[in-house]
Amino acid sequence: MHATASRYPGPGGAVAVLHEGEVIARHCWGYASLERRLPFTPASLFRICSITKQFTCATLLDRYENPETLAPYIHRRLPRLRSDPPTVTQLAHNQSGLRDYWAVAMLHGAAIEGTFSPADSNRVITGTRSLQFLPGTSYSYVNQNFRLISEAMEEESGLSFAELLQQHVFDRVGMRRAILAAETSALPDGTTGYEGTQEGGYWPARNHIYWTGDAGMAASLDDMIAWERFIDQQRDDPEGLYNRMSRPVLFDNGHKAPYGFGLQHGTIAGHEITAHGGALRGWRSHRLHCAALRLSVVVLFNHMSPAQQAAANLFRAFLGEEGKPAARQAPSGRQAPHALEGLWLDEETGLSARITAAAPGKLQLRYLMLPETLDIISPQLAEAGNLRVRHIQGEHMQASTQEIPTPHIIMERPGENRHALLRPYPASPQPDPEELAGDYECEELDGSRFTITSQSGLLHGGFSGFLGTGRMERLTGLGPDLWAFPCPRALDHTPPGDWTLHFERRNGRLHQLRVSCWLARNLIYRRLPD
16 A cells, blocks of 8 residues: 555555454545645545546435436526437446537637536536537547436425535435535645645646536545445345446447446456546546445545556455456567558547557557557457457448448447548648638537637747636647647646647639537638628
């Protein structure tokens, strides 16, 4: 346990490991507040952020025999949606098809460390006009799914979400200090989250977001231990609350889904687990539970070290597997370019996929929020867990009535229930970049505007809207009419990553701009007259 504090340095932290309902390790270190000299203790409040989602769903399942009781209240919160709204369970399983509101907020000009109030949240959510996929057919992580559920429960019950949590979870489980701390700037006991590094120093993180059922809870290590004990106590009851939450979840086509009722389903060292992390600027946390082993791990950091990695290491240490020698790497030396290397475009999502050589035997894929490392399996295939990327070379193929050009790549993401075809995109020289400068407006987002300027031949862009005027960032040219807009910092702790900007032409003239990131895809910006 002491090794965790050394391996993941920062102001403070707390970890616990439980086996068969008993605490076998419980350790706190460092300071909950460096400025106030408050030591980190098992009673220190901690922002568990997105771990809140499972408590929102626990409240939902404990209160309502049929979660769809809340459907009318969800419908009222999406008054401009032009299609059928997702069901309550589709919200809880992250199969809603909604675009994530933290990503969309950046398109409305949100400041990186600005205030995001309940009124701001309501305006972003009620402005929703379309979905990015048909509910139930795919997976995408969407924070407001759980905000919608918590607000619907408030309206139906006449109680605040804080009261609902207290009644259905905290009192029942014995979480004596846990609270809903919806405003993220401070905690009542002074516990502080920190940005920075050991080399460069640490400073208090600034957060001014208002969260509810998506990430608003604060709890102590002892509170989280009480939750894990409660889970073990109900292990033999098929209708026990956590057993109901952690049942297998399917997509509409019967394929297995990776997420349900605020819990991620996965494996570590061959053992099935349910888990979730939490993160905000200055805070990282993770909890996991293995029902077969009756083993739980909780990690809380008031800094930005990878809590998920720390929890997995503690899990493996319990199994006696930590410290095993790493698998032998492929021989060093530059190999011939792999067939997958290059620039590709996913027409369905509007996302670019950039695949480059990495360490020997590996490739790097830039497609989601963060780069992914692929293991090279063959000259045409690379994998990372369940992700498979395969190069297809040859004559034109026929799929149903659609002709598929080759070469192309097939990207299989079973966790998202997606089987995507990506076409090669030329990396030939860009047209005159000055032609792209100007203003573009998105009707879908109530007039969100994207402005491109040319400064000494370099293109910069910035979004603006009802949340303000966002900062300008330098654009990166990928291929003809294909650019990347970087978003390294955002309102929430995790930025949406690079936005793909695909400029589309009509009769050779710029007509519109398609803007996509993984959390918010296929938003159309029309070119405004000069």
